[in-house]
Amino acid sequence: MTLSNVVNVGGGAHNTLWNHIKADVTGLTFRAARPEVNAARGAALAAGIAVGAVDLQENGWFAADYLGSRAFVPDSTSHDAYAPYRANYAALVEQLLPVYQTLQRLRQVEPARRAKP
Structure with missing residues (x-):
């Protein structure tokens, strides 16, 4: 799957x-959902997609009913400036991964230690 658009809630x-x-x-192009689409509704939609309960290809109503009209398209000059x-x-995230895993x-482990008298 290639990501090309992101919907913000x-x-x-x-x-x-x-x-x-x-x-x-x-x-990537970013679009804002209409104000009545709150974060909880967005999280529920993402969960539905993740478990296969919602298929955006079959549920085109989402785009028609909930997306705002404004799209934020990347500027290639700015994208190049941010690249480094x-x-x-x-x-940095890659180097810190072992620390996060530890x-x-x-x-x-800590909750198990606290449970012992």
Whole structure:
């Protein structure tokens, strides 16, 4: 699956500057859902897609009924300017992955230790 568009939900979805930055950094087109589509509804839709209960190809109503009219298309010059920062961030996340995995294991062990008298 190739991602080309992102639909934002919730309060931050209507911040023009933030949407332009996200589009420029990722190289993807961002659209804001209409204000009545809140984060909970967006999370429910994402969960439905993840478990196969919702197929967006068959449920075109979502786009027609819930998407706002404004699209934030990436600017190629800005995308190129952000590219080294995005690459640096990706490398940092990769290097920190073992640290995050260790922290996750520690969180799983700690509750068991507290339960013992």
